[in-house]
Amino acid sequence: MQPPISYFTELTDPRVDRSKVHLMEDIIFITIAAVICGAGTWNDIEDYGKAKESWLRHYLKLPNGIPSHDTFNRFFSALDPDEFERAFLSWIKDISKLTDGDIVSIDGKTLCGSRAGNSKRAVHIVSAWSKANQLSLGQIKVDEKSNEITAIPWSH
Numbered sequence: 001m002q003p004p005i006s007y008f009t010e011l012t013d014p015r016v017d018r019s020k021v022h023l024m025e026d027i028i029f030i031t032i033a034a035v036i037c038g039a040g041t042w043n044d045i046e047d048y049g050k051a052k053e054s055w056l057r058h059y060l061k062l063p064n065g066i067p068s069h070d071t072f073n074r075f076f077s078a079l080d081p082d083e084f085e086r087a088f089l090s091w092i093k094d095i096s097k098l099t100d101g102d103i104v105s106i107d108g109k110t111l112c113g114s115r116a117g118n119s120k121r122a123v124h125i126v127s128a129w130s131k132a133n134q135l136s137l138g139q140i141k142v143d144e145k146s147n148e149i150t151a152i153p154w155s156h
Contacts, residue, residue, distance in 0.1 A: 002094075004029070004032070004091055005025050005028065005029050007087050007088070007090050007091035007094075008024075008025065008028045008084075008087045008088075008091075009024075009025060010087070011024065011028075011079070011080075011083055011084060011087055012080060012083060014075070014078035014079050014080070015075065015078065021064050021067075021071070022062075022063075022064055022067045022071060023060070023061055023062075023063065024075075025060070026056075026060045026061060026062055026067070027067055027071070027072060027075050029056075029059065029060055030045065030048070030049045030056060030060070030066070030067070030072075031045055031072060031076070033048070033052070033056075034048035034049065036135075041069075042069035042070070042072045042073045043069045045069065045072050046066065046067070046068055046069040046072065049066035049067070050066050053065070053066055088138075089138065092135070092137050092138070095130075095133055095135065096130060096133065096137065102130050102131060102132040102133065103130075103131045103132070104128055104129065104130055104131070104137065105128070105129045105131065106126065106127070106128050106129075107126070107127055107129070108124065108125070108126045108127075108142070109124070109125055109126075109127070110122045110123070110124050111123045111124075111125060123141060124141065124142050124143070125139050125140065125141050125142065126139065126140055126142050127139040
């Protein structure tokens with residue numbers, strides 16, 4: 001299997017040249033590693049990067065150190081989400097091929113605290129979890145009346 005970051009090197013970097021202080025690959029790798037380890041905010045991702053900087057330097061160039069939380073936020077806000085999803089799913093599909101006979105759990109949830117203000121609508125998501133890889137294969141926002149069976153496209 002190729003290195004995980006290689007799946008993301010062909011992404012279109014949304015930044016202008018003068019604002020490229022950090023390498024795109026470094027930003028993506030730190031973010032994915034931090035989220036896998038439980039980071040939930042841009043501040044958490046920055047904190048993870050700083051806490052693991054010596055380990056990260058074994059795998060990344062980090063010419064200007066760990067990006068700030070604002071840099072992570074600006075980068076991912078500008079990045080094409082569909083392009084990133086295709087790269088991410090390509091990586092996940094290759095990982096899943098490594099484990100024959102894996103059990104994938106599909107589960108729907110309503111996100112706590114997602115019912116804002118007077119709104120009666122909450123956010124509903126369906127997730128796919130690979131037991132053998134201990135990895136979320138993806139999640140998708142669904143309509144309130146949707147369910148796991150209709151939300152996940154099946155391919156054989």
